[in-house]
Amino acid sequence: MDDLSTQSEEIEALCSIYGSDWLCDDEAARSFHITIKEGAFEVTMYITLPCDYPSQSPPNLELSAPALSRLQKQTLALALNDVYLESIGESVLYQWIEKVRELLFEITSVKECDDTELDTKPEPVNENVLEPSxxxxxxxxxxxxxxxxxxxxxxxxxxxxxxxxxxxxxxxxxxxxxxxxxxxxxxxxxxxxxxxxxxxxxxxxxxxxxxxxxxxxxxxxxxxxxxxxxxxxxxxxxxxxxxxxxxxxxxxxxxxxxxxxxxxxx
The missing domain is CATH 3.30.230.30 (Impact, N-terminal domain)
Structure with a gap:
């Protein structure tokens, strides 16, 4: 019952954060999916929560990422596994979603990200100039x-x-x-x-x-x-x-x- 209560709280939080992007496929089976898009790439995460998640088991996860290479998919899967191993016994879905988003940023973005940065240099910052006004x-x-x-x-x-x-x-x-x-x-x-x-x-x-x-x-x-x-x-x-x-x-x-x-x- 503790696991089911934790799952309910986590799902409620994810609905609040991601809104209509977080979709329920089967409430009874506790199956959900979310699609993360960055540039020309997107990854859909299909997630099913076992009864003993998060205390004993990880979520069941399937990834659909047709635009990614095999190596990129392997890198993504390993990164998500590392996130779970660092958080065994704790809710992990938000960390998984944000890890996917982070890796998509890295895949799509070095030039795209750099284009958003300004090329003008500010004056040097002094440790002492940011005192409260x-x-x-x-x-x-x-x-x-x-x-x-x-x-x-x-x-x-x-x-x-x-x-x-x-x-x-x-x-x-x-x-x-x-x-x-x-x-x-x-x-x-x-x-x-x-x-x-x-x-x-x-x-x-x-x-x-x-x-x-x-x-x-x-x-x-x-x-x-x-x-x-x-x-x-x-x-x-x-x-x-x-x-x-x-x-x-x-x-x-x-x-x-x-x-x-x-x-x-x-």
Missing amino acids: VNDISLDICHGNLIQDRKSVFQGHATKVFSTSDVKLMLDSLKSNKKIAQATHNILAYRIKDKKTDCILQDFDDDGETHAGKRLLHLLNILDIYDIAIVVTRWYGGIHLGPDRFRHINNAARQVLEEAGFIKKK
């Missing part, structure tokens, strides 16, 4: 540590919000800092719970970094936290990072959420 005090904005890779710099910012006006105030407060205002991207996601209706208001802004805002919103959804706004600032350093930049954006977001106390530290 006066407005941060009223909003209690938490600033994460800087993550640096090949001259690009990433930093997360998070705060409690209770309205879209609070979200705007957060952005205005951050951009009152000249360095943040001149950053290449300020990627935003937020979730707000209406206290009267229990409905969730959520949205994101890529700010020119395609898919990045949606990934931040996915993170907030899977963590099931609300009344939160998060911004990840990126200063592009002139060297293309390809898909690595999404990993840094995610890490910057998780780090500041932990630092602010919104999620438990690992």
Whole structure:
């Protein structure tokens, strides 16, 4: 019964995150499928949940990816197996879906991803220039540590919000800092719970970094936290990072959420 309860919670979360992309084929048999598309490639995952998942058994999985080569399919299957082995006894479907999405990004995207990056270099970022502004005090904005890779710099910012006006105030407060205002991207996601209706208001802004805002919103959804706004600032350093930049954006977001106390530290 514990496994079935865990499955129900996981399915509900996946429906919330992926909406109509997550489809139920047979409710009694606990069979589902989802299609992940990136560029000219797509992968359909057909998933059936055994009664003893996740405590004892993995989900039964079939992949349909006609546009991928045999080697690419083998790489994908091995990656999903590794994800399961790292999470035995825990729900794994979200991690599987996002791993497929990540690998499709890598397959389709080095040029496509690089095209979305700007070629202008910002001024060098100083460790000391990102101190909270006066407005941060009223909003209690938490600033994460800087993550640096090949001259690009990433930093997360998070705060409690209770309205879209609070979200705007957060952005205005951050951009009152000249360095943040001149950053290449300020990627935003937020979730707000209406206290009267229990409905969730959520949205994101890529700010020119395609898919990045949606990934931040996915993170907030899977963590099931609300009344939160998060911004990840990126200063592009002139060297293309390809898909690595999404990993840094995610890490910057998780780090500041932990630092602010919104999620438990690992």
